[in-house]
Amino acid sequence: MSVSESTASHPVTLWRKTCIAACRLGGEILNSYRGRVVAREKQPRDLVTEADFASQKAIEEYLGQRFPTHKILGEESNLPDDDPARKSDESVRWIIDPLDGTTNFVHGLPNYCVTVAVERAGVIWAGAVYDPVMDECFHAGRGEGVWLDNQPLRGSGCERLENAMLAAGFSPHVAPGSTEVSRFESVLFRSQAMRRLGSAALNLAYVAAGRLDGYFAEGVKTWDVAAGVLMIELAGGRVSAIDGSPFDLARPRIAAASTASLHAELVEALAVR
Structure with missing residues (x-):
């Protein structure tokens, strides 16, 4: 459909x-x-x-x-x-x-x-x-x-990562030196501010509401993000997989931002090994 x-x-x-x-x-x-x-x-x-x-x-x-x-x-x-x-x-x-x-x-x-x-x-x-x-x-x-x-609601309209406040989520088993940690550090040093608020669904709703400019996470599930992904889309934002490929609700490794240009910068910052 x-x-x-x-x-x-x-x-x-x-x-x-x-x-x-x-x-x-x-x-x-x-x-x-x-x-x-x-x-x-x-x-x-x-x-x-x-x-x-x-x-x-x-x-x-x-x-x-x-x-x-x-x-x-x-x-x-x-x-x-x-x-x-x-x-x-x-x-x-x-x-x-x-x-x-x-x-x-x-x-x-x-x-x-x-x-x-x-x-x-x-x-x-x-x-x-x-x-x-x-x-x-x-x-x-x-x-x-x-x-x-x-x-x-409408997203914040933030266009640049250097001006953005974002939130991140981690899997319960995040380890020192892991790709998750490297990605967090990469975005941390390029953005205006980072937060870890502990609720993926609220984080996504906050992006749709303009309270946050973006969000990314690997350790989330379908039920964490289903509603929020729709909200960001309808608020004018952009959502993809963490590597920039199309978002897959069944395997939600997510990168979301209030604008297409901010999303592109976020995905670039997340491209670490």
Whole structure:
């Protein structure tokens, strides 16, 4: 299915509003767990809490009641590799991260969110990112623009890396002297400022909102970035794989920027070995 296909055949407004409602539902769950968080490790340095599971359960039930024939892919689903929900096809698929920024949440750092997107045949049609601490909901629909609550958004318009403030993400197993570290250093020394905020979905929403000029990461998953990639595209930005090749939602090694010229400089800075 082509991105240029008319949105008339897709209920984008309904899907966007459903993403918003689902994210807010998950956010209510997260708020109810604040101050009583118990975490465990899924893998070394990769935390999960009961709040993650409770948020996802509530969102899955909400979506399942409204769209019983649609597929659902969530971070905490633990689906086998061959499960149909892991594959993009002509079926409508909802992509959920019930708590993006779990480590921040565990430590009481108020930078985490819930994010939901809807995808079909490799095209993201709508998505939302909800920050329950700030009560901010970023949302987008193909053909409908990108918004923060009721305010339309546009990227910062920053053209040069030397003037840019960017954020970066690292995999849980980043090692000294690794390519990830080398890439971070390369961008750090060429940009105005760097941040590591701990939530990929919020970072991407911030690029769409003009709060950040760009973002890059290797250790992210489909559910971390699905909504944010659409937001940046609709806000006039550019998204690719970290090497500048076309972005692949199934293998999201991401470089995103508010403008094409800044994106080109960012990709050049990331081209280290």
